[in-house]
Amino acid sequence: MNNSNYFFKCSICEFRTCPSSDKLNCPDCHSPFDVNYISLEDAKIKLNSIKIPLPINSASIVSLGEGNTPTIKLDNLSDKLEIKLSTKLEYFNPTGSFKDRGSSIMISCLKKAGIKEIAEDSSGNAGASISAYSSKAQIRSHIFAPSSAPTAKINQIKVYGANTYLVEGPRDQATIEAITFAENHGVTYASHNLSPYFIEGTKIFGYEIFRDFYDSENFPEHIILPVGNGSLFLGVLKSFHELFLDNKIHKIPKIHAVQTESIQPIYSTIFKTDWNPVNQTKTIAGGIAVATPPRLNQIVKELQQNDGTCEIVSEKEIIEWQLALANQEGLYIEPTSAAAFAGISKLIESKVIQKGASVLIPSTGIGLKDLSPI
Amino acid sequence: MNNSNYFFKCSICEFRTCPSSDKLNCPDCHSPFDVNYISLEDAKIKLNSIKIPLPINSASIVSLGEGNTPTIKLDNLSDKLEIKLSTKLEYFNPTGSFKDRGSSIMISCLKKAGIKEIAEDSSGNAGASISAYSSKAQIRSHIFAPSSAPTAKINQIKVYGANTYLVEGPRDQATIEAITFAENHGVTYASHNLSPYFIEGTKIFGYEIFRDFYDSENFPEHIILPVGNGSLFLGVLKSFHELFLDNKIHKIPKIHAVQTESIQPIYSTIFKTDWNPVNQTKTIAGGIAVATPPRLNQIVKELQQNDGTCEIVSEKEIIEWQLALANQEGLYIEPTSAAAFAGISKLIESKVIQKGASVLIPSTGIGLKDLSPI
Numbered sequence: 001m002n003n004s005n006y007f008f009k010c011s012i013c014e015f016r017t018c019p020s021s022d023k024l025n026c027p028d029c030h031s032p033f034d035v036n037y038i039s040l041e042d043a044k045i046k047l048n049s050i051k052i053p054l055p056i057n058s059a060s061i062v063s064l065g066e067g068n069t070p071t072i073k074l075d076n077l078s079d080k081l082e083i084k085l086s087t088k089l090e091y092f093n094p095t096g097s098f099k100d101r102g103s104s105i106m107i108s109c110l111k112k113a114g115i116k117e118i119a120e121d122s123s124g125n126a127g128a129s130i131s132a133y134s135s136k137a138q139i140r141s142h143i144f145a146p147s148s149a150p151t152a153k154i155n156q157i158k159v160y161g162a163n164t165y166l167v168e169g170p171r172d173q174a175t176i177e178a179i180t181f182a183e184n185h186g187v188t189y190a191s192h193n194l195s196p197y198f199i200e201g202t203k204i205f206g207y208e209i210f211r212d213f214y215d216s217e218n219f220p221e222h223i224i225l226p227v228g229n230g231s232l233f234l235g236v237l238k239s240f241h242e243l244f245l246d247n248k249i250h251k252i253p254k255i256h257a258v259q260t261e262s263i264q265p266i267y268s269t270i271f272k273t274d275w276n277p278v279n280q281t282k283t284i285a286g287g288i289a290v291a292t293p294p295r296l297n298q299i300v301k302e303l304q305q306n307d308g309t310c311e312i313v314s315e316k317e318i319i320e321w322q323l324a325l326a327n328q329e330g331l332y333i334e335p336t337s338a339a340a341f342a343g344i345s346k347l348i349e350s351k352v353i354q355k356g357a358s359v360l361i362p363s364t365g366i367g368l369k370d371l372s373p374i
Numbered sequence: 375m376n377n378s379n380y381f382f383k384c385s386i387c388e389f390r391t392c393p394s395s396d397k398l399n400c401p402d403c404h405s406p407f408d409v410n411y412i413s414l415e416d417a418k419i420k421l422n423s424i425k426i427p428l429p430i431n432s433a434s435i436v437s438l439g440e441g442n443t444p445t446i447k448l449d450n451l452s453d454k455l456e457i458k459l460s461t462k463l464e465y466f467n468p469t470g471s472f473k474d475r476g477s478s479i480m481i482s483c484l485k486k487a488g489i490k491e492i493a494e495d496s497s498g499n500a501g502a503s504i505s506a507y508s509s510k511a512q513i514r515s516h517i518f519a520p521s522s523a524p525t526a527k528i529n530q531i532k533v534y535g536a537n538t539y540l541v542e543g544p545r546d547q548a549t550i551e552a553i554t555f556a557e558n559h560g561v562t563y564a565s566h567n568l569s570p571y572f573i574e575g576t577k578i579f580g581y582e583i584f585r586d587f588y589d590s591e592n593f594p595e596h597i598i599l600p601v602g603n604g605s606l607f608l609g610v611l612k613s614f615h616e617l618f619l620d621n622k623i624h625k626i627p628k629i630h631a632v633q634t635e636s637i638q639p640i641y642s643t644i645f646k647t648d649w650n651p652v653n654q655t656k657t658i659a660g661g662i663a664v665a666t667p668p669r670l671n672q673i674v675k676e677l678q679q680n681d682g683t684c685e686i687v688s689e690k691e692i693i694e695w696q697l698a699l700a701n702q703e704g705l706y707i708e709p710t711s712a713a714a715f716a717g718i719s720k721l722i723e724s725k726v727i728q729k730g731a732s733v734l735i736p737s738t739g740i741g742l743k744d745l746s747p748i
Contacts, residue, residue: 095704135701159706329510330508330534
């Protein structure tokens with residue numbers, strides 16, 4: 001071990017190693033790593049008035065004002081659904097999505113490690129976010145995005161200053177090209193899907209829920225998330241596990257994943273459907289259009305160990321919910337976010353969510369980025 | 375007077391009257407009204423942990439989570455300009471612009487007055503905002519926007535559920551059509567430019583600056599704003615005047631206005647240039663493309679009484695600053711916001727802003743709404 005307060009542990013097996021920005025996969029089972037703290041207490045820093053264990057000190061955080069997003073009650077929909085529904089507005093982050101939480105911590109750690117140039121692949125939101133934080137940190141960035149990503153997302157990646165490469169073919173092709181580029185040019189592959197630091201940033205979402213609902217009778221019993229690569233899902237679960245270990249909470253909310261009928265690797269793994277990546281169709285929920293998420297096994301394991309379930313929704317349901325949120329609650333969210341809301345009816349139907357339950361769904365991205373369904 | 379804690383006072387002459395949502399202009403001099411409190415102390419309510427005099431009680435506020443926006447230091451630009459520059463991220467508001475502050479209070483007051491249907495005109499941001507808050511408040515809205523407004527803004531107005539009307543011709547034509555519609559259909563003309571309630575919402579921006587910088591040596595000496603109709607400008611000044619009257623501050627920051635070379639009614643009035651509305655040209659700063667602002671006289675009076683000045687900037691300067699903010703500070707703001715930043719160099723050149731001064735500029739709108747210059 002080096003003198004860090006944390007180490008990397010494989011997300012699936014028991015392999016442990018010293019942290020390093022070029023270690024992305026376990027040499028034994030090839031799964032991605034997670035950050036594990038030697039002492040939660042010693043690793044805590046104060047951020048947005050909460051004490052959170054993080055792999056970086058306060059002074060080294062590269063910030064654009066991320067986090068501390070508002071939580072609002074959705075009264076009109078609550079009445080209709082007979083539950084207590086609220087949303088945390090994650091598009092109130094500097095580049096318009098929750099990814100900024102992950103980028104802030106990941107870029108901070110890379111900067112502290114002396115990294116000057118990175119490559120990354122993204123369907124859009126993470127790319128824009130990493131482009132912005134790289135500029136702030138004066139790190140040169142190369143972002144590989146599928147050419148099918150919405151124009152507004154591509155433009156946003158470019159405007160922050162990243163070298164931007166549009167890749168034909170499915171989402172996964174952008175990953176292959178980013179890795180090849182990184183290897184050929186000797187730059188760091190800063191994958192938001194593999195980097196254990198990214199999840200340390202997204203977990204702050206969970207710490208804020210803890211802060212905002214502490215002592216409230218409306219502490220969420222259920223949290224529903226749109227899940228593609230699962231960085232928010234894994235971050236939120238990690239926060240509650242840490243809070244549980246730290247005796248701050250005595251029960252972990254149930255965290256459910258929503259995918260689309262078109263692209264459903266998690267749902268398919270759990271419920272053994274005959275879907276496979278080869279027969280994927282297009283979805284308007286671009287942020288969860290990930291047929292082969294690198295942390296798939298970890299996500300499935302965590303869902304099952306924590307009594308969460310997975311639902312799939314249709315394109316039609318996504319559009320209906322996107323419009324319902326806009327014209328009933330004044331919230332304009334992107335289709336990926338709407339997918340999670342579309343999952344509610346199914347979770348109520350299947351009695352996973354009971355009448356009167358407190359449910360929280362993040363509004364992960366702003367509708368302005370993706371105008372396709374209007 | 376009725377039993378309100380406030381009355382309407384003409385923004386120019388001494389005329390006073392009881393508040394009512396259909397009174398928009400002084401019968402004597404035709405200028406718009408402002409809210410004046412009988413007692414500042416008695417009118418205070420607690421909002422975002424600040425006590426603010428407002429024309430509405432806490433329980434009646436229609437909220438989508440507006441306000442409490444982060445303020446961040448712009449270190450890279452501060453070093454270059456040799457000043458202490460910070461920005462308050464006003465695009466962290468529910469519909470992506472500072473207008474939400476005004477819409478929240480205006481729609482709350484209209485709802486409380488029993489209004490069920492409104493008409494309004496907007497270049498885009500205010501329209502989207504009022505559409506969203508109307509949906510939340512279950513008020514039917516009719517929004518008139520110039521057909522030249524960016525597609526993303528028009529789509530956003532529509533998605534929140536407003537009946538949306540695109541009007542050919544200059545920005546002012548949308549105003550004429552909204553008024554005509556309101557008269558013909560017997561609905562309330564809820565103009566964000568005329569309603570005194572709107573400014574009561576935008577003034578919360580100033581109260582937050584007071585809260586965030588109170589006791590700080592970096593309390594802004596200068597605030598620079600893009601000014602079109604002036605709702606943020608007038609709101610911010612009102613907040614500082616109230617805080618001054620209330621003995622909370624002993625000096626009011628200098629507040630400067632920035633307009634474009636293309637459309638410069640305020641600059642032209644102050645400096646007697648030969649510009650006039652007839653020879654206006656197009657500008658990418660759509661939010662301040664207002665040739666005949668209804669509160670022009672009030673804005674000029676307030677600027678001059680408070681030692682503020684006005685600058686104009688070119689289209690080229692706006693684009694340069696938009697890109698500089700994105701790739702040097704990781705901030706992607708719309709051209710209208712970039713115009714205010716473009717004003718800094720001129721204010722430094724003319725020695726209005728001295729080396730080492732603390733300067734705050736709001737990032738009033740997000741770049742995603744308006745992709746034209748990229």
